[in-house]
Amino acid sequence: MSAILESSESASIRRISAIQQIWNSVRLARVLARFASVLACVGIWQVLAEHHMSFGFMTFANVPAPSDVVPAAWALLHSPKLPMHLLSSVMRVLAGFVAASVVGIGLGLAIGRYRVLEVAVLPPLEVLRPIPAVAWIPLAILMFPSSEMSMMFITFIGALFPILLNTIHGVEGVDPRLVATARSLGTRGGALFSEVILPGAAPAIVTGLSIGMGTAWFCLVTAEMIAGQYGIGYFTWESYTLQNYADIVVGMLLIGAMGMGSSLLVRRVGLALIPWYRMEASQQ
Template identity: 75%
Template sequence: MSAMLDLTGRQRPVATDSAQKDSATVRGAPTRRYTRRVAAILLFVALWQAAVHIHLSLGFVTFANVPSPADAIPALWTLLHSPKLPMHLAASITRVLAGFCAAAVVGLGLGLAIVRYALLEDLLMPPLEMLRPIPAVAWIPLAILMFPSSEISMMFVTFIGALFPILLNTIHGVEAVDQRLIATARGLGTNSLSLYTEVILPGAAPSIFTGLSIGMGTAWFCLVTAEMIAGQYGIGYYTWESYTLQNYADIVVGMALIGVLGMGSSMLIKRMGAALTPWYRRNGARR
């Protein structure tokens, strides 16, 4: 860094050519990564198209009867002009948001309480750990019996799917907060509420947002499972209905929509987390 005089006569640093090049490199890195990611998706689609075209068979898997991306394009165009598309999207998004928001509230609240009180940890964690490995599809018959409305039962399945990633990441995030920060805050006379809002939650926020992002993806996964059995509208119902009607290209369209919606909602939560935790940065810049 060199220096020059400003209008007040004081010296101010001036970036050298090397520093300017580094800055330009950092600015260009996101563009390169975005280009690589788009290229990776295009390459995947091209390989898929080629495998279907040559009827690739590896013995344990064959692409002879799999719809190709070229077959899915007309099906996607038809769905985009279908009057049922808004109803499918509205039904799925409403179910996911309801289940996810409930899971976020319960998961965050339980996670903070379990770390704070050993009695709650002893009473709640054993049954929660027993429930956690149960797959979403196993909850569907019980949810139908528990709730009089099929809509509520599907929301419950998405709630179950999103709950455990949020809960466990909240617990791990709070436990990972530096104890020296907590001891220092208590030594300065910080009350319990301020300790949580100003020390513990900011320290655990990166892990919490990771759990929220994973929980959103799991909620979409569980919703599709629920809609295949108990739904009348929704992307999962559309995908399963396409299979029963042997509209195989529509299956690909439904899967693609689920992937786009799940990826987009998870990315939105990650961006929100990055915006709300400006003090947190990963160690080392990746290019």
């Protein structure tokens, strides 16, 4: 009997090991496919830029090739100004994002919960939401005495509306039965928000924070066009004015990498703080 049990257990271990190997192979294939996709795009870019190809409605005659961008990126990595560029941009984005998180989550919870606030406050916000960040530059200069505050305000505007709207949708998506059950058990006021509404809306809030971080970086070039001597956005804009076209692409790629990395970090941290959502997702 024991021999049969040992044989069955050994077979189960082998099946699990085989399944794990297949899963690892699938993951490796996905990584390789993504890497190949990036290489293919870079290769197409190199061919189009190197041969100065034109398609009537667009031309690659002045677009730097990857072979030009790599030396420019290497030079920037060894530049003593790079730490100041990074620090300035990160501080501006972080300040705008934190302010947008506080305002967006607080206002979104209130608007999503109380119909009176939705009627009174949401329409003006919907009017402001489609206004691009570049259109806020003149007003930001008039509103704030320092250029640094103006740049932080632009990143704040960029991050605010994704956080606000996702929070509102998250609150509105909370199951009314959970709220009714909590009230029947005597939960009221702040306890209802902290124990029922906020946990229920948390997944949508995390999504809004992740998108908001990305849009804050998206608005960085616009913000740093105002003034300043440092910042990745300023470096990109200055490269354009000086016709250092390879540096433009380096700045764009650096902003993209910073934005993608910070958005992913916000999402990972947010999901780590709401384990109940991960459990529900794994059960579906």
